[in-house]
Amino acid sequence: MEKQILDVAIIGGGPAGLNAALMLGRARKNVAVIDDGRARNAVTRETHGFLTRDGVSPGEFRRIAKKEIGAYPSVSFVEDTAVSIEGADGRFAISTAQGNSFVSRKVLFAVGMKDRPLDIPGLAETYGKSAFVCPYCDGWELRDQQLVVIAKGEGAMHFAPLLSGWTKRFTICTNGPDELSEEQREELRRHGIPVFESPIRSIESNAGIVYQVVLEDGTTIPCRGIFFQSELVTGSDLPRSIGCSITEMGAVVVDQFGKTNVPGVYSAGDAASRQYQAVAAAAMGAFTAAAINNELNLEAWKREG
Structure with missing residues (x-):
């Protein structure tokens, strides 16, 4: 197949990639x-905290976005998975799983993050229905309910005061040693928050709605919802393969304009930030697209002068 020559190849079609496409279009x-269409947040029913789109499903969000971007004919959508990238600034070669090839002057990785496999029995069945990772996204729907927080150590101490703004009725399950200091345990006791270290045997639910968490020691904890600390990895290995620096948390290292350490390569959204909000990813995509556009225009200006 003949290679398509692009100004920018955007790898990833979530809020960051789509807003970047809008700006560049x-x-x-x-x-x-x-983009292969398999978004991390596809398991969730609704996206929240995005002005004018509060409560929209991830699929509907993408449909609306693509319709709006369709007004700009220089933007195309390829439902495919980018599997390799090579080259340098001004001429990157990208190949896909379906055999498509692209040559692009700049690359924007908007590949997001993905969850490591969920190894607690029953968690996968409730994820996105009654088990969530972000109170800002889903805390309102579970306000004043009896909840279970699955986290340990600093993760538990982050969740406890944060979640208390939505409900005071929650239990912490550390699914093994709590990794808390005695001072932290005392802080949780003062706030009346039970902590259980016993491993989780199962999460029991009806149609994805949790009703209890059962521990290995036989303890049963009734609850209406769960918040848990997920383990994330970068949504694609391509940034690393082209030489991008990656943090210990798995994020692509970028400057304030979304530039990576590799000339001509940018990253935006969850892949390059710990602000895991759709609205934050979209904003980052817009600003990074502006930086890419400025670089392209300056290069053309110098060539033509």
Whole structure:
């Protein structure tokens, strides 16, 4: 298949990639958004905290976004998975799982993050229905309910005061040694928060709605919802393969304009930030797209002068 020559290849079609495509389309740049359609937040029913889109499903969000971006003919969408990238600034070669090939002057990784496999029996069945990772996204729906927090150590101490703004009725299950200091345990006791170290035997639910957590020691904890500390990895290995620096948390290292350490390569959204909010990812995509556009325009200005 003949290679398509692009100004920008955007790998990833979530809020960051889509908003970047919108900005670049409006800037008259030739762009392809390469995305396999398997978003991390596809398990959730609703996206929250995004002005004018509060409560929209992830799928509907993408449908609306693509319809709006369709007004700009220089942007195309490729439902595929980018599997390799090589080259350098001005000429990156990208290949996909379906055999498509692209050559692009700049690359934007908006690949997001993905969850490591959920190894607690019953958690996968409730994830996105009654088990969540972010109170800002889903705390309102579980306000004043009896909840279980699955976290340990600093993760538990982060969740406890945060979640208390939505409900005071929650129990912490550390699913093994709590990794708390005695001072931290005393702080939780003062706030009346039970902590159980016994491993979780199962999470029991009806149609994805949890009703109890059962521990190995036989303890049964009734609850209406769960918040848990997920383990994340970068949504694609391509940033690392092209030489991008990666943090210990798995995020692509970028500057304030979304630039990586590799010339011509940018990253935005969850892949390059710990602000895991759809609205934050979209904003980062917009700002990074502006930086890419400025770089492209400056390069053309110098060539033509």
